[in-house]
Structures are given as C-alpha cells and as structure tokens.
Amino acid sequence: RDAPLTGGPEPVDTLEHSVLGRRWVYDGPFDPVYVAAVTTAILTGGTEAALESPDGTLWPSRGTARGSGSRTAGVAEPTRLVVTTDKGLTSVVSDGFTLAVRRVVDPQAHTDDLRLTGTWAGTDEPVLLATVRLTA
DSSP states (O other), X not given: OOSOOTTSOOOSEEEEETTTEEEEEOOXXXXXHHHHHHHHHHHHTOBOOOOBOTTSOXXXXXXXXXXXXXXXXXXXXXXXXXXXXXXXXXXXXXXXXXEEEESSOOTTOOOSSEEEEEEETTOSSOEEEEEEEEOO
C-alpha cells in the first residue's frame, strides 16, 4: 500500500521500493484491497498475474492460481471487514459475501463453493486456497 490503512491494524512491515518509495505491508485478509482482489478473482474466474520485466519480457510462471466463477463483475473494495481465524482458516465477512482463506493448505480439501485453487512445484493437482460464499 502507498499509505497506512486508516483505522486498520498495524502493518506487518514497511519496505522501500526503488521507484514507488515507502510501502506498507498488511496481512491480506485485513486489507480491503486484497479482499476485493481475491474475491473478484474467485467470482470471475481470474488467474495469476503474468510476471513481466520492464523491457516486456515475460518470466516463466512458477505457479498458477485460478478462480472457479464465471461472473463478469467482481466486488468493490469493501468498507467493512470482520476477520476471524480458527484452525488455519481465516474468514472475512463483508457486505454480500464471506471470503475464507486457507492459512494451512490441505491437498485433500475440496468444496462445491466458488473457489480459488493453485499449483506450484511439487503439486500434481490444483490445491484449494480460498472460497467465497455470497450472502444476501
């Protein structure tokens, strides 16, 4: 982030970017931008970003991420987050949805919910990383 979260938790750390300057780093589920990005990726079938160098060269991917949804629109940055963690699962309740982020991944875990799965070196099948449930 380019500035501290107003009224949010303390940052995990800060860092200095050579071009962008000071950045504030937060635990993802407490950051409304992260929550909106992951939820949107799940709802719209989004994928990981390409790694591109300044000269336009694409770097080979070391992993993948893919949302299961097919909506054409995601969610706006939420203004209210209620975050709880229990047994390696962090739940983020916001207006209209609940995002569940797996802090400890289990290759055997499966769900029929809208989901984000990922692969990396050593994984044969996509692994469940997060889910979204839409609420009224």
